[in-house]
Amino acid sequence: MELNRRQLLCTGGGIGAAALLTACGAGDTPSPGAAEGSPARPKRGGTLRVGALGRASAITRDPHGTQANESDYLILSLVYDTLTVPGAKPNTLPRLAASWTPSDDLRTWRLTLAEGARFHDGTPVTAEDVAFSLRRLRGTPSGASRLPGIRAGNIKADGRGTVVLVSDYANAELPLLLRLTTFVVRNGTKDGDIGKAPGTGPFRLEWFRGGNARLVRNDGWYGGEVPLDAVEVKIFESPQAMANALLGGQIDLASNVGAVAARTAGKRKDVRVVRRPNDLALPVVMRTAPGSPFADPRVREALRLAVDREAMVRQVLSGYGSVANDILGTGDPGYAKDVPQRVRDLARAGSLLKEAGFDLSRTYELVTTEDVPGLAETATLFATQVREAGVRIKVTKQESAAFWARTWLKGDLYTSYWGTNDSVVFFAGKVLVSESATNESGWKDPGFDAAYRTALATKDPAKRAESLRRVQRIQHDASGYLLWGMADGIDLAAAAVRGLPTLPGYGRVQLERAWLNR
Amino acid sequence: MAEPLTDTAGAAGGPAFRLRRSVGRRVVTVLTVLVHRALLLAVLLAVVFAAVELLPGDAATATAERGESAAGIAGRRALLGLDRPVAERFADWMAGLPTGDLGTSARGEPVAGLLARPFPDTLLLGGLALLVTFLASLALGGWAALRPGGRTDRAVSGGATAVLALPEFVVAVALVLVFAQWLEWLPAVTLAGGDGGPESWRMLVLPVVALAVPQIGWNTRIVRAALADEARAPHVEAAVLDGLPGHRVLLRHVLPGALPAIAAGLATSTGMLLGGAVVVETVFNHPGLGTVLAGAVSDRDGPVIAGVVAVAGAVVTGVLLLADLVRARASGGRP
Numbered sequence: 115m116e117l118n119r120r121q122l123l124c125t126g127g128g129i130g131a132a133a134l135l136t137a138c139g140a141g142d143t144p145s146p147g148a149a150e151g152s153p154a155r156p157k158r159g160g161t162l163r164v165g166a167l168g169r170a171s172a173i174t175r176d177p178h179g180t181q182a183n184e185s186d187y188l189i190l191s192l193v194y195d196t197l198t199v200p201g202a203k204p205n206t207l208p209r210l211a212a213s214w215t216p217s218d219d220l221r222t223w224r225l226t227l228a229e230g231a232r233f234h235d236g237t238p239v240t241a242e243d244v245a246f247s248l249r250r251l252r253g254t255p256s257g258a259s260r261l262p263g264i265r266a267g268n269i270k271a272d273g274r275g276t277v278v279l280v281s282d283y284a285n286a287e288l289p290l291l292l293r294l295t296t297f298v299v300r301n302g303t304k305d306g307d308i309g310k311a312p313g314t315g316p317f318r319l320e321w322f323r324g325g326n327a328r329l330v331r332n333d334g335w336y337g338g339e340v341p342l343d344a345v346e347v348k349i350f351e352s353p354q355a356m357a358n359a360l361l362g363g364q365i366d367l368a369s370n371v372g373a374v375a376a377r378t379a380g381k382r383k384d385v386r387v388v389r390r391p392n393d394l395a396l397p398v399v400m401r402t403a404p405g406s407p408f409a410d411p412r413v414r415e416a417l418r419l420a421v422d423r424e425a426m427v428r429q430v431l432s433g434y435g436s437v438a439n440d441i442l443g444t445g446d447p448g449y450a451k452d453v454p455q456r457v458r459d460l461a462r463a464g465s466l467l468k469e470a471g472f473d474l475s476r477t478y479e480l481v482t483t484e485d486v487p488g489l490a491e492t493a494t495l496f497a498t499q500v501r502e503a504g505v506r507i508k509v510t511k512q513e514s515a516a517f518w519a520r521t522w523l524k525g526d527l528y529t530s531y532w533g534t535n536d537s538v539v540f541f542a543g544k545v546l547v548s549e550s551a552t553n554e555s556g557w558k559d560p561g562f563d564a565a566y567r568t569a570l571a572t573k574d575p576a577k578r579a580e581s582l583r584r585v586q587r588i589q590h591d592a593s594g595y596l597l598w599g600m601a602d603g604i605d606l607a608a609a610a611v612r613g614l615p616t617l618p619g620y621g622r623v624q625l626e627r628a629w630l631n632r
Numbered sequence: 633m634a635e636p637l638t639d640t641a642g643a644a645g646g647p648a649f650r651l652r653r654s655v656g657r658r659v660v661t662v663l664t665v666l667v668h669r670a671l672l673l674a675v676l677l678a679v680v681f682a683a684v685e686l687l688p689g690d691a692a693t694a695t696a697e698r699g700e701s702a703a704g705i706a707g708r709r710a711l712l713g714l715d716r717p718v719a720e721r722f723a724d725w726m727a728g729l730p731t732g733d734l735g736t737s738a739r740g741e742p743v744a745g746l747l748a749r750p751f752p753d754t755l756l757l758g759g760l761a762l763l764v765t766f767l768a769s770l771a772l773g774g775w776a777a778l779r780p781g782g783r784t785d786r787a788v789s790g791g792a793t794a795v796l797a798l799p800e801f802v803v804a805v806a807l808v809l810v811f812a813q814w815l816e817w818l819p820a821v822t823l824a825g826g827d828g829g830p831e832s833w834r835m836l837v838l839p840v841v842a843l844a845v846p847q848i849g850w851n852t853r854i855v856r857a858a859l860a861d862e863a864r865a866p867h868v869e870a871a872v873l874d875g876l877p878g879h880r881v882l883l884r885h886v887l888p889g890a891l892p893a894i895a896a897g898l899a900t901s902t903g904m905l906l907g908g909a910v911v912v913e914t915v916f917n918h919p920g921l922g923t924v925l926a927g928a929v930s931d932r933d934g935p936v937i938a939g940v941v942a943v944a945g946a947v948v949t950g951v952l953l954l955a956d957l958v959r960a961r962a963s964g965g966r967p
Contacts (some may be wrong), residue, residue: 169923180739255708307832324750324824326823351927354915359820485947516687516688518690
């Protein structure tokens with residue numbers, strides 16, 4: 115038998131090729147209906163035991179509640195379906211909404227529900243159920259940021275199988291916004307019954323207790339065949355304990371366990387490191403508003419030129435990541451790869467600082483917190499690196515709640531992190547456009563705002579792509595962000611686990627195609 | 633029916649009357665102690681509320697989703713009653729305490745319900761650790777006390793001093809490394825099953841040992857010292873001179889007198905065990921109060937933190953009272 119390229123790559127794979135390895139199945143006969151990333155024919159059966167991070171005090175059963183726990187979100191997304199789901203290319207794929215069509219002004223969107231979608235108790239899903247769920251979501255405290263521009267009154271059912279959403283403004287990216295927490299429950303579900311509300315997802319809830327749950331296959335799932343018999347989700351407070359459980363064979367998958375665990379477990383033959391690129395952005399935010407020492411664009415440019423991005427990826431992320439180019443949304447299929455990569459240039463950084471009259475005698479404070487691994491390390495290494503350009507920076511670590519209350523959105527220089535990184539437009543609307551409530555750097559750039567609005571309001575794909583490029587170019591040149599790199603999402607899996615998701619962020623919960631090669 | 637009995641006893645002035653009076657006095661003492669401890673606990677809870685207030689940020693911001701609007705956060709702040717003075721919130725919370733109402737968490741869950749599941753798990757862990765501590769420190773302390781100054785004594789006392797200074801965290805990590813990862817004898821973490829408790833008893837072994845080791849160190853020293861003190865008592869000397877075998881002297885003559893000190897030592901360990909459980913539960917992923925507490929602190933969730941303190945405080949108070957009773961009984965009413 116001839117070795118093809120894929121097999122060659124697979125046999126030669128070390129830790130570095132782990133992401134690739136997930137694409138290498140046991141057999142080499144691609145089944146026609148198999149999902150991307152699992153070319154081998156999945157074996158049916160078995161229970162997958164998954165560890166996911168979460169805190170006992172933050173457990174929620176509400177699909178539209180504040181899901182601070184990854185474990186809760188995982189359980190919810192296996193039991194309930196969202197209207198759309200994250201994908202690789204395009205970044206939005208159909209789920210409970212099988213298709214969608216916008217009006218010419220991109221304000222009215224008609225979503226057609228999937229054929230044969232049923233709740234776990236057998237009742238069919240209707241447009242009223244979907245409209246009810248979306249209105250319920252919109253009614254939560256963070257509803258306005260989850261369904262931006264769509265007021266509850268503008269969510270309507272049209273017949274049994276169509277839902278109509280009317281946005282306050284033209285929004286070409288509306289289906290993208292429906293990927294998160296648009297979980298559908300039955301019309302009229304009361305808040306008190308929400309924990310028992312049947313879903314439509316690939317798995318049915320068998321039991322839930324204290325953040326742990328057992329889910330069994332939904333045989334009649336409209337989305338296709340689900341190979342696993344069951345998924346057991348175990349809540350873990352610390353990634354270390356989760357890694358220990360995986361190494362000890364107590365779980366089969368440690369979801370989002372992080373680089374530290376990967377470094378120690380990478381040597382083991384019976385453990386696979388799954389890398390999901392573009393998972394986490396760890397930018398340094400420089401305040402652009404007047405009064406900030408970084409208000410002058412030349413100063414921000416100088417700092418962006420002063421960092422050694424390769425070294426940051428190597429040291430902060432243990433190599434589990436990639437260099438970025440100060441543009442947020444690196445996983446977007448429309449990411450501007452043609453914008454030249456910014457590289458370290460201390461000489462130019464120095465002359466820019468001089469030109470701008472930046473006060474090098476002062477010591478500037480960089481505020482950080484330890485919410486996620488790599489955040490505080492980013493700050494420390496950044497301070498060391500820019501010292502070589504003559505900028506003195508003192509790192510201040512704040513406790514998480516203090517950081518969010520006092521520094522976030524207010525500080526002159528601080529670290530931030532974001533998880534949904536597969537959409538340039540998402541970020542532009544969230545943190546870059548002037549009027550955003552979470553404009554982290556206080557950036558106001560009329561040219562950028564115009565480009566963003568055009569991108570949202572243009573139906574023609576070519577013209578839209580053009581304005582998206584403009585959005586990215588302006589951002590690259592002038593924003594308040596220094597995005598030096600992207601951390602990989604890292605899962606550890608037992609050798610037998612196949613068909614695992616390789617998407618960043620919330621894409622990690624897509625376990626409906628996972629199977630066990632036992 | 634009880635009246636005539638008292639009368640007869642009273643009339644006779646016999647031992648029954650004295651017994652009754654001493655029982656009455658003891659009940660009063662117990663009640664006084666209980667009231668004192670309850671007041672102390674109330675002060676502690678007030679301090680907890682004040683401390684949460686002093687931490688930067690509040691529950692509304694700490695539990696907010698990123699991107700939640702300022703109006704949304706303000707709305708939730710009002711919903712949680714965080715816009716009211718802390719004294720008022722504390723008074724409200726305390727008012728519910730006698731009825732078992734521990735308030736509502738920042739995420740809208742009733743605190744009593746939130747603690748009902750993990751509390752027994754922590755009690756189980758702490759209780760087992762206390763039992764192991766008791767047995768091990770008694771055995772080790774007794775062994776060392778058999779021949780004071782001997783090799784065993786020096787080894788046990790030295791070892792005890794060494795481990796009592798070890799943080800639970802270090803012990804826990806070392807245990808996982810050796811027994812779970814190298815030898816693969818025991819599971820590394822506790823996984824909860826469908827009933828909420830650990831899936832297997834084997835999962836309890838390492839956390840219990842990790843919790844107990846520093847306490848065994850502490851209590852072995854107390855047992856050893858208490859036995860040595862008691863060994864100097866005249867009646868012990870008499871027993872030794874009578875030629876009774878060493879272990880018999882130890883069990884029958886030395887130990888009863890040393891019990892009050894041993895009980896007091898164990899009682900203080902209860903607090904340490906509950907405190908250590910916070911750390912150990914995190915390392916072993918044990919589904920107990922510790923994990924709830926850790927999350928509640930970062931959520932600035934006053935009612936949850938106070939709820940944990942209240943139930944833990946109640947347990948410690950109960951155990952201290954028990955130790956007091958043991959002491960009172962052993963000392964036979966002597967002060």
